[in-house]
Amino acid sequence: MNLVLLAQPPESDVWAIREPRQLQHLQQHLDLKVGDQLKVGIREGKRYLTEVLAVSAEQVLVKPVQELAIPEKxxxxxxxxxxxxxxxxxxxxxxxxxxxxxxxxxxxxxxxxxxxxxxxxxxxxxxxxxxxxxxxxxxxxxxxxxxxxxxxxxxxxxxxxxxxxxxxxxxxxxxxxxxxxxxxxxxxxxxxxxxxxxxxxxxxxxxxxxxxxxxxxxxxxxxxxxxxxxxxxx
Amino acid sequence: MNLVLLAQPPESDVWAIREPRQLQHLQQHLDLKVGDQLKVGIREGKRYLTEVLAVSAEQVLVKPVQELAIPEKxxxxxxxxxxxxxxxxxxxxxxxxxxxxxxxxxxxxxxxxxxxxxxxxxxxxxxxxxxxxxxxxxxxxxxxxxxxxxxxxxxxxxxxxxxxxxxxxxxxxxxxxxxxxxxxxxxxxxxxxxxxxxxxxxxxxxxxxxxxxxxxxxxxxxxxxxxxxxxxxx
CATH class of the missing domain: 3.40.1280.10 (SPOUT methyltransferase, trefoil knot domain)
Structure with missing residues (x-):
């Protein structure tokens, strides 16, 4: 996973990653800490570099910091x-x-x-x-x-x-x-x-x-x- | 399997395929009959179009009919x-x-x-x-x-x-x-x-x-x- 894909556009400036499969991957492979950077994309939308605001067993909270170009098809x-x-x-x-x-x-x-x-x-x-x-x-x-x-x-x-x-x-x-x-x-x-x-x-x-x-x-x-x-x- | 690979060069003009994995593949996917053609290669050697001489649960017997070019590396x-x-x-x-x-x-x-x-x-x-x-x-x-x-x-x-x-x-x-x-x-x-x-x-x-x-x-x-x-x- 080189990008966490959100199924729905988030409704506030703080985005929550709550899907069990994604959380499990982040926990197993990335050892995320507050302040880390994470690539997050919105399905059928843009993708961003985000900053991690909070990490718990139930969710990871991030805020977008910088928009990234989407790879061409x-x-x-x-x-x-x-x-x-x-x-x-x-x-x-x-x-x-x-x-x-x-x-x-x-x-x-x-x-x-x-x-x-x-x-x-x-x-x-x-x-x-x-x-x-x-x-x-x-x-x-x-x-x-x-x-x-x-x-x-x-x-x-x-x-x-x-x-x-x-x-x-x-x-x-x-x-x-x-x-x-x-x-x-x-x-x-x-x-x-x-x-x-x-x-x-x-x-x-x-x-x-x-x-x-x-x-x-x-x-x-x-x-x-x-x-x-x-x-x-x- | 697009070629049956024999581990050893055969010692006579009639070649026996006896490896269980290969026999199982031939039985499951090819429904071989006497007279059918089959590509057979010799590990580190040449490859041939062969003709099937006999089919049983224990072995398939073939004889080489025509040498085939080996694909380039x-x-x-x-x-x-x-x-x-x-x-x-x-x-x-x-x-x-x-x-x-x-x-x-x-x-x-x-x-x-x-x-x-x-x-x-x-x-x-x-x-x-x-x-x-x-x-x-x-x-x-x-x-x-x-x-x-x-x-x-x-x-x-x-x-x-x-x-x-x-x-x-x-x-x-x-x-x-x-x-x-x-x-x-x-x-x-x-x-x-x-x-x-x-x-x-x-x-x-x-x-x-x-x-x-x-x-x-x-x-x-x-x-x-x-x-x-x-x-x-x-």
């Missing part, structure tokens, strides 16, 4: 085939930490249908908070879910795809690398474990998506996310 | 402050999957000394195997551990650092980005949670290490590894 819509539940948390958290503007989870042939039933999907907002607190960010990215692949590609992705905002799909069996994507607005698709099937790649390409290769190493989904975003922003 | 020595035990497995696995030539785990002020006692450090070779099987690679990267920061930097890293093979350390408080590192031989240092302390950054810089910034988002160690390697190879 990457102008990327990351579209990922819904991963296994245990991977979902890290994937959402990492995508948010890395600063994608929008995260889209889609179905695909190799996504087990049971993944859509996981209770973890009800906790996406918690994962977003963790990602924001890791990055020191306050702005919640858009998250969208599409449970049908074909309508998503034909009706949604095809609308998003333009010359100014192209779509790219990571695919192991093409020659084209990903250079030349630097700092552009784009949609970036990452398949499930085992990859998109040929029918899906065909449909994506027919709807304006360009395939690119990540080289001949096969990465786990979550590794691929940060690796590709790293390449993109070099 | 990244010409990078990745030097990471020893992470928390639960992160270690993923970090080693991902580094190997991404293809670093050498992985070095070092001590640093913000590394809890207890981390060096974790039994996970006895299992590094298992994590390497998982990383190789994920990537489809057969060549084991070198792994080295240094439990003292200063002697490592002054006596080891300073020797590794040359004009042809520079050293770079990720540090949040410098302006310099990481562009211009494309496809060069280098050492790349990533600090612990909370970062290297100023004394450590000073010592690194005095010994020829260049600081670079990852931008103003703070990444988890494991996310930083794949993100930086992505930037490096763009």
């Amino acid at each position: 990457l102008p990327v819509t990351l579209i990922v085939a819904l991963p296994r539940p245990k991977v979902l948390r890290r994937l959402v958290m990492d995508s948010v930490t890395l600063g994608v503007e929008k995260l889209v989870l889609i179905h695909s042939y190799r996504v087990d249908k049971s993944y859509w039933q996981t209770p973890f999907l009800q906790q996406l907002d918690d994962y977003v908070t963790l990602g924001l607190e890791q990055a020191g960010d306050t702005i919640v990215p858009k998250i969208e879910l599409y449970r049908r692949f074909k309508p998503f590609v034909e009706d949604v992705l095809s609308e998003w795809t333009t010359a100014e905002c192209p779509s790219f799909v990571a695919h192991p069996y093409v020659e084209q690398g990903i250079s030349g994507l630097q700092a552009t607005h784009c949609q970036l698709l990452i398949g499930p474990e085992g990859g998109f099937i040929p029918y899906e790649i065909d449909l994506l390409e027919k709807n304006g998506c360009q395939s690119f290769s990540l080289g001949n190493r096969i990465l786990r989904t979550e590794t691929a996310v940060s690796y590709i975003l790293g390449r993109l922003t070099a | 990244l010409p990078v020595t990745l030097i990471v402050a020893l992470p928390r035990p639960k992160v270690l497995r993923r970090l080693v696995m991902d580094s190997v999957t991404l293809g670093v030539e050498k992985l070095v785990l070092i001590h640093s002020y913000r590394v809890d000394k207890s981390y060096w006692q974790t039994p996970f450090l006895q299992q590094l070779d298992d994590y390497v195997t998982l990383g190789l099987e994920q990537a489809g690679d057969t060549i084991v990267p070198k792994i080295e551990l240094y439990r003292r920061f200063k002697p490592f930097v002054e006596d080891v890293l300073s020797e590794w650092t040359t004009a042809e093979c520079p050293s770079f350390v990720a540090h949040p408080y410098v302006e310099q980005g990481i562009s211009g590192l494309q496809a060069t031989h280098c050492q790349l240092l990533i600090g612990p949670e909370g970062g290297f302390i100023p004394y450590e950054i000073d010592l690194l810089e005095k010994n020829g290490c260049q600081s670079f910034s990852l931008g103003n988002r703070i990444l988890r160690t494991e996310t930083a590894v794949s993100y930086i390697l992505g930037r490096l190879t763009a």
Whole structure:
């Protein structure tokens, strides 16, 4: 946690941190004392350097001292085939930490249908908070879910795809690398474990998506996310 | 698992896969039948497309049909402050999957000394195997551990650092980005949670290490590894 994110804008000049998870982290890792400085952000608002006024088991009181710039987002819509539940948390958290503007989870042939039933999907907002607190960010990215692949590609992705905002799909069996994507607005698709099937790649390409290769190493989904975003922003 | 890695070179033309972990994976995920194709590699040797000859609960028999090229390594020595035990497995696995030539785990002020006692450090070779099987690679990267920061930097890293093979350390408080590192031989240092302390950054810089910034988002160690390697190879 590199920022304490307040869910609601505070109503006075003295702010109270009362969420048990945040208090526990501060107690375990920071050993806060009165007079210490702490970064605190307001969800969907600004972030500040604050000064600690009081520390107890029930709350930490701070007052804002200086406004801090919010980290810029990457102008990327990351579209990922819904991963296994245990991977979902890290994937959402990492995508948010890395600063994608929008995260889209889609179905695909190799996504087990049971993944859509996981209770973890009800906790996406918690994962977003963790990602924001890791990055020191306050702005919640858009998250969208599409449970049908074909309508998503034909009706949604095809609308998003333009010359100014192209779509790219990571695919192991093409020659084209990903250079030349630097700092552009784009949609970036990452398949499930085992990859998109040929029918899906065909449909994506027919709807304006360009395939690119990540080289001949096969990465786990979550590794691929940060690796590709790293390449993109070099 | 995108490759079954055999620990020993087989002694006949028919190869037996008998390791319980590998058999279980093949049974759960692949539903192998006689005549199917399977990628099999020999640790520190070649890799092949093989044909399945027999499947039973105790073993899978295959014969090699075609030699496959081994993925190239990244010409990078990745030097990471020893992470928390639960992160270690993923970090080693991902580094190997991404293809670093050498992985070095070092001590640093913000590394809890207890981390060096974790039994996970006895299992590094298992994590390497998982990383190789994920990537489809057969060549084991070198792994080295240094439990003292200063002697490592002054006596080891300073020797590794040359004009042809520079050293770079990720540090949040410098302006310099990481562009211009494309496809060069280098050492790349990533600090612990909370970062290297100023004394450590000073010592690194005095010994020829260049600081670079990852931008103003703070990444988890494991996310930083794949993100930086992505930037490096763009």
